[in-house]
Amino acid sequence: MSWEIVIGLEVHAQLATSSKIFSGSSTEYGAKANTQASAIDLALPGVLPVLNKKVLDLAIMLGLAIDGEIASESIFSRKNYFYPDSPKGYQISQYDKPIISRGQLKFVNNGEEKMINITRAHLEEDAGKSLHGEFERSTAIDLNRSGTPLLEIVSEPELRSAQDAVMYLKELHCLLRTLGICDGNMQEGSFRCDANVSVRKTEDPELGTRTEVKNLNSFRFVERAINYEAARQVEVIEEGGIIKQETRLYDPEKNETRTMRSKEDAHDYRYFPDPDLLPITITAEHIARIAKDLPETPWNKRLRYLKDYGVSIEDAEILANSPETSVYFEVCMRQSTLSPKLIANWIIGELSALINKSSVTISKSPIVPERLVSVLKKIEDGTISRKTAKHLLGLMWDSNSSADQIIADEGLSQVSNNELLEKVISQTLTNFPSQVEEYKTGKLKILGFLVGQVMKQTKGKANPAMVKALMEKNLRQST
Structure with a gap:
């Protein structure tokens, strides 16, 4: 019995805005650490988030492009977890009312057209960044990225090979760049992917236990990480082991994945509507206005x-x-x-x-x-x-x-003077009598050699079409 890989992808696309999703802080890449983090990004007491309206328009653009359902009402929720790069102790995201649901994306792999269903796409804020190695025995935190607007695009687990996953990602990457939603710079983290991978026997209708491989930031890493993780799972199962539902990191130098933490379920995050943000109302007129200018x-x-x-x-x-x-x-x-x-x-x-x-x-x-x-x-x-x-x-x-x-x-002009070309051709035929005789016996490929000699004599300036026609005429006359 053979094994089948089942893959679902979660893409985090940084939206192309100059300011963050809930504050006026800059999203420019490469600034000195913690110089682009406002009171809102730092979650200081007494501050309230205000939605950047441009992120809404960019999300609607994607919804239209993938023929998705754009919610007439969408809400932000708090995703609760404790981690050093999230000073609030929660992330503002979307849960049960995402802005986009049920879309589709077509792509081609090895000449075969395929289509993958997109479960949802929702808005959320990015976390900060942990800096390892800045200080001895300590980890530093850079909150410049905290609050950067993201659109998380979640596919159905319908991909069946690492190569399919890569081609789907390339198509999505191309779409986001074309629409101007995301600059797609993977080196700067503007387009990142988490791969949910499981394996099952080909005739088994039930999905296997999945693992999530986090923060893959190149197409090559995506392919290698999926192939490694699938092979690892098959090996574990065939040796009588059990796959744990967990989050794993990919090490490109060793070409392997390793455990990061146990994989949480949605209820572990204790989602609830963010009381500081009103529900988003999206009218048909708003959607039509975006659709009118959609690339x-x-x-x-x-x-x-x-x-x-x-x-x-x-x-x-x-x-x-x-x-x-x-x-x-x-x-x-x-x-x-x-x-x-x-x-x-x-x-x-x-x-x-x-x-x-x-x-x-x-x-x-x-x-x-x-x-x-x-x-x-x-x-x-x-x-x-x-x-x-x-x-x-x-x-x-x-x-x-x-x-x-x-x-x-x-002096690059092509030589198209009949009289001059005739002289060069005549001289060429005189210089290569044996080749002329071969042509006469039916070896017509010799014509290319003779034309090449004329081109050589004229330093490539002769009109090739004229040379060929005149050469054929002269050869016919000599037979």
């Missing part, structure tokens, strides 16, 4: 690129998965009548290579859409070859000069 989702954008532009599935995915790249592509499309496939190929290929080498984003690239279009037009009208265009793009990266100016200054 296109990556999933719908991919479908549109396939249908309207005829690009490949792979190219559509790359273009749509990055908000900056899709904007760049569409600006190029608006500014020209060039082939969408040509534009996509150059963005994904040569331009991306320059960007990766320079460690900048496409939105900061010195090759703005207008400049790329100008290069591609030179290919289409025969002014330069594709090989020369690659060289030209590199020169433009380091220069403010136009494509026309650089082509003139560097």
Whole structure:
């Protein structure tokens, strides 16, 4: 009998706001410890939380994008627990009336379209951060992060492999970034994942005992942690042991999970409505206002690129998965009548290579859409070859000069003069008589070699299409 992995994911996405969920403190990353914690964040007596309205709008955006149910009334509750990084002794979260419930998210893995149900998404505040190693024999607490707005997105336990889990997370990550809900910076903790993992025999309808692997902040760690934890559980069961319901931490250096604490149930937190915060009322008009300006989702954008532009599935995915790249592509499309496939190929290929080498984003690239279009037009009208265009793009990266100016200054124009090309071709045929004879005997692949020699003689400036046509004509005449 084989084993099946059952996975449910809880994603904590930091909402893209400049201030915290219940106070005016900054959410900027990297500030000196405890310089962005107000009286509200510190839970000092006599202060009251006030909801940041932007977090509500961002949550509604997600609800619309995943076709979820947006609550007409939602409440905040106190989740009670004692931990050093939570000075209040409780976390303000949502329990029985979350802002979003019953959504769906589609993703693709190995060419197969899949859909996962999302149980709920609720608003809550982040805790502070424990700093180990700052002081000998002591742990320091930084409360800058305390009160940072989070949207916790909880999936149903419907994922059946670590790779599926990663592809689901990548799709969600892409969606949140595209909508502007979260910047998705995993290194800074803006997008973190807890994985609930259990195993069962494939024919067993009952779910196994789950463990929760906390705070996974890279897609690679998610895949490795799930695979390790599933294998560990199978080994424990097959040796006659019992899986404990517990919270575990993943150690990426050792590639293993280890016990952190026993896993609490909801009643252990003694949830109750927060008396300092009024219920949230969300009207149909409010939802309609958000829906009116909702950006296109990556999933719908991919479908549109396939249908309207005829690009490949792979190219559509790359273009749509990055908000900056899709904007760049569409600006190029608006500014020209060039082939969408040509534009996509150059963005994904040569331009991306320059960007990766320079460690900048496409939105900061010195090759703005207008400049790329100008290069591609030179290919289409025969002014330069594709090989020369690659060289030209590199020169433009380091220069403010136009494509026309650089082509003139560097002498990059393609040779399309019939008389000149005929001379070079004639000389080539004279220099390689044995290859000409091979062509005459039916070895047509020799044509590529002969064309290559002409390109070599002209230092790559000859028009390849013209060279090929003229070469074929000369070879026919010599037979």
